[in-house]
Amino acid sequence: MTATLHMLLAALLKVGAVAIIFNEIRGLVLAAPVLYGLYLSGGTAMAIWIAFCSLAGIALSVIVPMFVVRKADRYLKSKVKQDEEALAA
Numbered sequence: 681m682t683a684t685l686h687m688l689l690a691a692l693l694k695v696g697a698v699a700i701i702f703n704e705i706r707g708l709v710l711a712a713p714v715l716y717g718l719y720l721s722g723g724t725a726m727a728i729w730i731a732f733c734s735l736a737g738i739a740l741s742v743i744v745p746m747f748v749v750r751k752a753d754r755y756l757k758s759k760v761k762q763d764e765e766a767l768a769a
Contacts, residue, residue, distance in 0.1 A: 686756040693749060700742065707738045 714734045721727035 686753075686760050689749070689753050689756055693753060696745070696749060700746065703742050707742060710738050711735055 711734075714731050718727050718731040
């Protein structure tokens, strides 16, 4: 069962790599108006804070899913290894 989950997760990682590329393009598209607004505001403290929060949110939408999938992949790999060792013993 865990081997099937591992194979499914590996396939999702490959699909996820393509999705991350599209997500990066989306992030650039979303960041452009934020940076332009920061430029138009003259760099006030409030504009800098709002730009930072917006850009951090965009970055987190890319980083968090990658982190979760990698952790799940490591966990499932260790589970498969434990199951194989138990069957070999």
